[in-house]
Amino acid sequence: MSHEEIRELLAEFAVEGHLDQVHExxxxxxxxxxxxxxxxxxxxxxxxxxxxxxxxxxVDAPLHARLMAMLATAYRESPPAMPSWPIWVPLVTIALAMGLALLLAPAMPALSLPDPTTEFAQATASAHGRDALLAIWIGAAVALAGAGLTTALSQAVQPGHPDLQSVRRRAAEAAEHIRQFATHGR
Incomplete structure (x- = not known):
């Protein structure tokens, strides 16, 4: 971790007294x-x-009313909140993985009842082979979906993530506005 990323952990550590085991x-x-x-x-x-x-x-009633009006205005003017991690990343990954599995599934031989003239052991081995191949494709699709979800979620926990920086900046601006309003607005 960079020095700046470590410094970003200090406030949480000061308030909570602990972090997750790795970061602490x-x-x-x-x-x-x-x-x-x-x-x-x-x-x-x-x-x-x-x-x-x-x-x-x-807080006296007039100051309370002015603060609430400021907060309501700021709420109306703020852009809609985006999710902390892009939901489309795992959805696209899941769709691609399932599409790939479905695309390749017709190429696999269809499961059928064994021909009465063939030996039962051959038919059983063949069916097990096809089932195993289908299980591998389904497993690959699930693994790809998991990789996409993990990638998307890993972006959300980085201390220097732009979404976190934006929240911190907006919180600092709001605190400054409230301080100015409280000291000069009376």
Whole structure:
């Protein structure tokens, strides 16, 4: 992981106190050798503690109404939310895999009852061979679909993913607007 990707994990670690096992191990190894990130983590923990222990105050009705109006306007103006991972990737993969399996299925010999003049053992072996081939094609289709789904989902958990950056940027902008409104809007 890059230094920037590790720094993005600091806020979650400061608030939650833990990460998933892999990321937490990477972060702890990095913190052992990076004084700058240790200082930033200490700062984030102080901020988190201050926010958690800060006494809540009631907002007067006019300020509450203005804030709610701002949020409603921002909600109407924001683009519709996209899924965190592209749903079309696994769907296309599944469709291609199933299409390939169906396309190749007619090329396989059709299953039929054994001819009474042939030996039962030959017919059984032949049918088992065709069943095994069909099972292989179905297994390949499922494996391709799983690979597509895994690829799509793996994009969603990357700390530097553009969707996550967009959410962070919009949250920071919203917090700044609220701060400006609260200090200058009275």
């Amino acid at each position: 191990e990477i972060l702890k190894r990095h913190l052992a050798c990076c004084a700058k990130c240790r200082l930033e983590l200490a700062h984030l923990r102080r901020v988190e503690y201050a926010l958690r222990t800060w006494p809540l105050e009631r």
